[in-house]
Amino acid sequence: MGLKEVLKQKIDAHRPRTTKLLKEFGNVKLGEYTIEQCIGGGRGIKSLVTDISYLDPMEGIRFRGLTIDEVMTKLPKPDGKDYPYVEGFWYFLLTGDVPTKEQALEVVADFKSRAQVPQYVFDVLRAMPRDEHPMTLFSTAILVMQRESKFCKFYNAGFNKMTAWDSMYEDATDILAKLPEIAAYIYRMKYKGDTPIAPDYSLDFGGNFAHMMGIKPPYDDVARMYFILHSDHESGNVSAHTTHLVASALSDAYLSLSAGLNGLAGPLHGLANQEVLSWIQEVYRKLGGKVPTKEDLVKFLWDTLNSGAVIPGYGHAVLRKTDPRYTSQREYCLKYMPDDELFKIVSMIYEVAPGILQEHGKAKNPWPNVDSQSGVIQWYYGLTEYDFYTVLFGVGRAFGVLANITWDRALGYAIERPKSVTTAMLEEVAGIK
Numbered sequence: 001m002g003l004k005e006v007l008k009q010k011i012d013a014h015r016p017r018t019t020k021l022l023k024e025f026g027n028v029k030l031g032e033y034t035i036e037q038c039i040g041g042g043r044g045i046k047s048l049v050t051d052i053s054y055l056d057p058m059e060g061i062r063f064r065g066l067t068i069d070e071v072m073t074k075l076p077k078p079d080g081k082d083y084p085y086v087e088g089f090w091y092f093l094l095t096g097d098v099p100t101k102e103q104a105l106e107v108v109a110d111f112k113s114r115a116q117v118p119q120y121v122f123d124v125l126r127a128m129p130r131d132e133h134p135m136t137l138f139s140t141a142i143l144v145m146q147r148e149s150k151f152c153k154f155y156n157a158g159f160n161k162m163t164a165w166d167s168m169y170e171d172a173t174d175i176l177a178k179l180p181e182i183a184a185y186i187y188r189m190k191y192k193g194d195t196p197i198a199p200d201y202s203l204d205f206g207g208n209f210a211h212m213m214g215i216k217p218p219y220d221d222v223a224r225m226y227f228i229l230h231s232d233h234e235s236g237n238v239s240a241h242t243t244h245l246v247a248s249a250l251s252d253a254y255l256s257l258s259a260g261l262n263g264l265a266g267p268l269h270g271l272a273n274q275e276v277l278s279w280i281q282e283v284y285r286k287l288g289g290k291v292p293t294k295e296d297l298v299k300f301l302w303d304t305l306n307s308g309a310v311i312p313g314y315g316h317a318v319l320r321k322t323d324p325r326y327t328s329q330r331e332y333c334l335k336y337m338p339d340d341e342l343f344k345i346v347s348m349i350y351e352v353a354p355g356i357l358q359e360h361g362k363a364k365n366p367w368p369n370v371d372s373q374s375g376v377i378q379w380y381y382g383l384t385e386y387d388f389y390t391v392l393f394g395v396g397r398a399f400g401v402l403a404n405i406t407w408d409r410a411l412g413y414a415i416e417r418p419k420s421v422t423t424a425m426l427e428e429v430a431g432i433k
């Protein structure tokens with residue numbers, strides 16, 4: 001049975017659970033929340049449902065119930081490679097079933113059949129100013145393809161709530177299949193003298209991406225690892241939430257993903273990975289190109305905090321320990337590039353930053369998140385144009401958010417519309433005269 005048939009069976013089996021919860025248990029209380037939560041970005045308020053991933057504050061992320069290590073071990077891999085097929089991971093995110101190698105290869109073939117990027121996408125990218133941020137180019141490329149949306153055509157032909165997931169799935173898969181070429185094209189156009197490399201459809205998602213970037217193996221495995229690690233982080237983070245929010249208005253996957261990527265491009269979210277590298281370059285620059293000592297780093301960390309800026313790559317809204325996505329990439333570095341200078345600096349920051357943040361006393365989580373380690377590996381393989389790092393994050397994040405909105409449509413989740421209150425109402429509740 002193919003991925004879409006398996007997904008249909010899962011959706012049919014799942015729907016009665018959601019219906020029962022809403023109809024029979026809709027009035028059951030989940031708890032109360034506070035004024036701080038209301039003003040402070042809704043922290044901890046349980047108002048989103050997803051079965052794709054869950055973020056435990058102490059353990060970190062699990063995808064469909066599996067830890068990062070379990071995902072990397074259990075999912076099928078291309079021969080001779082250390083990391084799983086990204087296409088097999090898509091199967092897993094959608095269904096919760098670990099695919100066989102044969103099932104993963106079916107998805108590889110399906111992606112290839114959908115991979116051709118329309119010429120007008122390249123024309124639009126070429127018409128944009130060359131100094132545009134790569135995330136703006138990336139988001140625009142996806143938005144401009146909205147005319148291809150099968151969901152949009154389905155909606156215009158007469159919407160049916162029960163079958164709407166089908167065209168959402170089609171759009172999601174169509175988009176994902178095209179992302180490696182779009183991302184690599186932006187990179188080669190912007191940073192490599194406008195020398196795009198044609199796709200090689202004999203390769204899988206990770207392999208073809210590395211090929212089009214012009215970076216040799218094992219960068220294909222780095223790409224597979226990177227896309228899987230960045231895919232999903234439950235539903236409340238800005239990119240996932242924005243994608244879900246926009247899709248909840250029955251916007252199609254192109255409109256929704258493009259919006260989510262715009263959120264990812266914020267420095268407090270996905271852009272933090274480029275900020276880490278630019279911060280380290282700043283340290284180098286100020287020291288006249290010298291490798292910083294621990295004392296230098298401590299001084300720069302304090303200078304950063306005292307200037308009112310945040311330490312990029314540290315802290316998290318939910319996590320309260322070192323991000324396992326950080327640890328996973330650190331393990332890669334320890335295995336393949338232990339003597340790399342940049343890795344040593346990032347390790348040194350890990351030694352001192354948590355203590356400084358604790359002494360500073362503001363951040364609830366003084367530990368590193370995914371972004372503090374990810375640029376180091378890219379830099380090692382020659383991708384030193386750190387403005388591009390969030391695009392890599394975006395390619396990975398697309399898998400998680402598109403799996404989520406496919407299921408949103410299957411379960412008919414409602415249009416999002418939280419209630420707002422006025423400041424005077426809060427003051428009244430607080431007893432302020």
Ligand code: HAX
Binds near residue numbers: 271311313364365371
């Ligand atoms: N450096 C300095 N101060 C920090 C900090 C950091 N790394 N992390 C948090 N703080 C500060 C906050 O700015 C806040 O200060 P104010 O009270 O003055 O506003 C205070 O500590 C409390 O914040 P918090 O509750 O611990 O954290 P939030 O949930 O508000 O914010 C952030 C979470 C990730 C946005 C925050 O930790 C941060 O800005 N980190 C640096 C940027 C970063 O690495 N972002 C990537 C996060 C992971 C991610 O989404 N990747 O895509």
